[in-house]
Amino acid sequence: MSVSRRDFVERAALLAAAGFVPRPFPPAAAPAPRPAGFRGRPVVVASANGLRGVQVAYDRILAGEDPLDAVIAGVNIQELDPDDQSVGLGGLPNEEGVVQLDASCMHGPTKRAGAVASLEGIATPSLVAKAVMDYTDHVMLVGPGAGKFARAMGFKEQNLLTEKSRQDWMRWKARLNPNDFWLDHDDDLKIKFTTGTINMNAVTAAGDVASVTTTSGMAYKIPGRIGDSPIVGAGQYCDNLVGAAGSTGRGEANIKTCASFLAVEFMRQGLAPRDALLRTLERVVAMTEPRLLRPDGRPKFDLEFYAIAKDGRYAGATLYAGGRFAVCDERGARLEEAAHLFPR
Numbered sequence: 001m002s003v004s005r006r007d008f009v010e011r012a013a014l015l016a017a018a019g020f021v022p023r024p025f026p027p028a029a030a031p032a033p034r035p036a037g038f039r040g041r042p043v044v045v046a047s048a049n050g051l052r053g054v055q056v057a058y059d060r061i062l063a064g065e066d067p068l069d070a071v072i073a074g075v076n077i078q079e080l081d082p083d084d085q086s087v088g089l090g091g092l093p094n095e096e097g098v099v100q101l102d103a104s105c106m107h108g109p110t111k112r113a114g115a116v117a118s119l120e121g122i123a124t125p126s127l128v129a130k131a132v133m134d135y136t137d138h139v140m141l142v143g144p145g146a147g148k149f150a151r152a153m154g155f156k157e158q159n160l161l162t163e164k165s166r167q168d169w170m171r172w173k174a175r176l177n178p179n180d181f182w183l184d185h186d187d188d189l190k191i192k193f194t195t196g197t198i199n200m201n202a203v204t205a206a207g208d209v210a211s212v213t214t215t216s217g218m219a220y221k222i223p224g225r226i227g228d229s230p231i232v233g234a235g236q237y238c239d240n241l242v243g244a245a246g247s248t249g250r251g252e253a254n255i256k257t258c259a260s261f262l263a264v265e266f267m268r269q270g271l272a273p274r275d276a277l278l279r280t281l282e283r284v285v286a287m288t289e290p291r292l293l294r295p296d297g298r299p300k301f302d303l304e305f306y307a308i309a310k311d312g313r314y315a316g317a318t319l320y321a322g323g324r325f326a327v328c329d330e331r332g333a334r335l336e337e338a339a340h341l342f343p344r
């Protein structure tokens with residue numbers, strides 16, 4: 001898969017349509033020194049819905065762009081895609097039909113992070129999270145404050161509830177209670193739930209690391225519910241001395257284990273990315289409350305992790321077999337099978 005100049009131009013047009021007015025960002029602090037003789041290679045890993053995005057991010061890294069700008073450009077594709085109902089424009093709404101978005105990002109070379117949660121009306125929360133990082137002394141803004149900040153930064157509001165997501169929400173609402181005054185549809189259409197999200201992590205040839213996660217969160221959530229994606233250390237984490245990790249899936253399970261931080265810490269202790277992610281998943285299982293366990297003691301939900309090490313090793317891992325993740329390196333963009341703890 002190659003990304004043409006046209007793709008970049010289209011993305012710029014989409015960002016403009018979403019109301020984002022690019023500004024010159026302040027210069028980053030001096031990057032951390034590299035160990036003598038360090039030899040790395042650029043790699044981008046993401047959740048499977050990031051297949052288009054990993055190529056975009058990789059090409060940008062090869063062109064010399066900052067790794068955080070590169071992965072944010074990668075996830076912007078899903079944020080602006082109305083057909084991805086797990087994130088940004090077209091994301092499935094909360095129980096009142098309002099799309100509330102969460103995102104966080106981290107920049108390894110300068111040890112900075114930014115996040116927004118319960119953000120309404122702005123399609124690209126990843127860019128707002130980066131603006132929090134670049135322009136404020138804070139790490140996280142939420143709710144109306146995050147919205148005010150985004151508007152002050154030049155992001156324009158739009159209605160994020162697409163017609164398809166509105167109809168899915170109405171079907172969900174109609175079927176909630178057989179005794180209410182909403183008539184249930186008599187079709188056998190499956191009600192779609194998602195804890196889908198996009199996480200993307202990158203390392204450059206110089207060993208600089210960045211990570212970003214963005215989501216519309218759990219479909220039909222209680223208004224104000226915040227998942228793992230905007231929590232630094234849960235939805236994503238990076239440390240320029242070690243690598244980066246991020247997650248998609250049931251955020252509540254992830255928050256309790258600070259899972260992305262934990263995965264990076266396991267890598268710091270010397271584990272390869274795959275083993276670090278499997279150890280992290282074991283911790284998730286150990287921390288699962290009984291009501292969420294099946295009779296065989298395994299979780300009723302799934303959770304996916306993605307990681308890169310500073311030297312370019314990478315992995316994806318899921319609780320149950322069959323998961324895939326996106327990767328792009330010198331062999332091009334592709335989906336690879338994730339490691340797993342349990343057969344499906």
Ligand code: GLY
Nearest residue numbers: 217218227249251
């Ligand atoms: N991992 C996305 C969420 O739970 O909100």
